[in-house]
Amino acid sequence: MGGVGDRDRGGAGGVGIAEGGRLLTYSPAVTLVPTYECFNRCSYCNFRVEPGGDRWLPLDVAAERLKSLQGQGIAEILILSGEVHPASARRGEWFTHLYNLCGLALSLGFLPHTNAGPLTRSEMGALGSVNSSMGLMVEQVTPVLLETVHRHAPSKVPSVRLEQLEMAGELKIPFTTGLLIGLGETWADRAETLGAIASSHGRHGHIQEVIVQPYLPGTRQVGSAPGCDRAALLETVALAREILPPEVVVQVPPNLLGDRGTLLAAIAAGARDLGGIGPIDEVNPDYGHVSPAQLQTWLAAEGWTLQPRLAVYPQYDGWVSGAVRPVLAAWRSRLAAAEIVGPAPGPRLGPTVGSATAPATDAMRFH
Numbered sequence: 319m320g321g322v323g324d325r326d327r328g329g330a331g332g333v334g335i336a337e338g339g340r341l342l343t344y345s346p347a348v349t350l351v352p353t354y355e356c357f358n359r360c361s362y363c364n365f366r367v368e369p370g371g372d373r374w375l376p377l378d379v380a381a382e383r384l385k386s387l388q389g390q391g392i393a394e395i396l397i398l399s400g401e402v403h404p405a406s407a408r409r410g411e412w413f414t415h416l417y418n419l420c421g422l423a424l425s426l427g428f429l430p431h432t433n434a435g436p437l438t439r440s441e442m443g444a445l446g447s448v449n450s451s452m453g454l455m456v457e458q459v460t461p462v463l464l465e466t467v468h469r470h471a472p473s474k475v476p477s478v479r480l481e482q483l484e485m486a487g488e489l490k491i492p493f494t495t496g497l498l499i500g501l502g503e504t505w506a507d508r509a510e511t512l513g514a515i516a517s518s519h520g521r522h523g524h525i526q527e528v529i530v531q532p533y534l535p536g537t538r539q540v541g542s543a544p545g546c547d548r549a550a551l552l553e554t555v556a557l558a559r560e561i562l563p564p565e566v567v568v569q570v571p572p573n574l575l576g577d578r579g580t581l582l583a584a585i586a587a588g589a590r591d592l593g594g595i596g597p598i599d600e601v602n603p604d605y606g607h608v609s610p611a612q613l614q615t616w617l618a619a620e621g622w623t624l625q626p627r628l629a630v631y632p633q634y635d636g637w638v639s640g641a642v643r644p645v646l647a648a649w650r651s652r653l654a655a656a657e658i659v660g661p662a663p664g665p666r667l668g669p670t671v672g673s674a675t676a677p678a679t680d681a682m683r684f685h
């Protein structure tokens with residue numbers, strides 16, 4: 319969805335868009351972080367704290383924060399969590415906390431979208447029943463990165479990530495995934511990653527969007543990665559548009575593009591969505607979001623319209639659970655009536671962390 323010209327499939331989120339309009343979409347979203355603790359140690363991470371070093375976001379605090387967001391046009395609550403090891407005695411408690419946060423967000427009229435790393439089938443199935451969509455970055459499928467940036471990140475084993483895509487498809491969960499580029503991968507690696515995503519979508523039809531996310535250094539990481547320049551970013555967007563089926567939208571994060579010119583170049587290369595835009599990018603806290611109003615100003619000069627969308631794309635509305643449907647229907651009505659606007663920059667939502675600085679997670683921005 320969310321295309322233009324030859325790829326225009328009628329607009330995002332069911333909003334009425336003029337035929338042939340130059341349409342770009344984003345999701346008005348706020349991120350809740352159940353915990354920043356993560357047992358992986360990706361070298362480029364600007365999110366994590368050590369297991370046990372974080373106070374999990376209390377449900378009552380989350381409830382107060384969510385209530386303060388009601389009526390502001392924020393549709394999506396991104397539940398973005400660091401990971402508790404699957405063999406840990408605390409895994410069940412962690413999972414229950416995620417589930418309860420999703421239920422809470424739903425009960426207060428928001429659409430949860432969870433990205434919490436690899437899950438078991440039963441975990442994913444249960445979370446799928448209280449989410450409008452879910453996500454997990456594939457990042458890159460090359461095993462070479464297991465010897466470098468992912469040496470201490472068991473969750474980043476490529477086969478584990480690809481199994482998650484399959485599982486989501488089998489469970490009929492609308493899914494967001496993507497590439498993290500600039501980790502030390504080659505062009506062939508990027509093409510292989512995109513091909514693997516396209517193959518999974520071909521089997522299950524569940525990939526709604528693919529993020530092309532550049533790795534940019536942050537101030538909180540303990541290691542590094544090679545990095546991504548402008549040309550590589552734009553060429554990867556074009557490669558994604560070439561390899562992925564037309565119904566899978568290519569997304570770029572505007573706060574990581576650097577400037578208006580790069581944003582417009584990414585659009586020219588095939589990007590049609592800007593992802594969740596809210597007060598802070600928890601994965602890249604050094605890179606502040608540009609407001610939807612500013613983005614619209616940039617885009618309008620080139621004849622583009624920025625439109626809000628929901629966390630689930632319209633073609634997947636029939637996939638969501640009975641618990642999600644009434645909330646989704648209400649948001650569809652608001653979108654159609656153009657009542658929804660993007661959130662203004664505001665305070666971070668998340669637990670109090672052990673350090674004064676903030677962390678960052680599962681390389682999934684999202685989202």
Ligand code: SF4
Pocket residue numbers: 356357358359360363364365366399400401435471473678679680681682
């Ligand atoms: S990037 Fe994600 S998986 Fe890796 S250490 Fe950070 S939070 Fe954990």
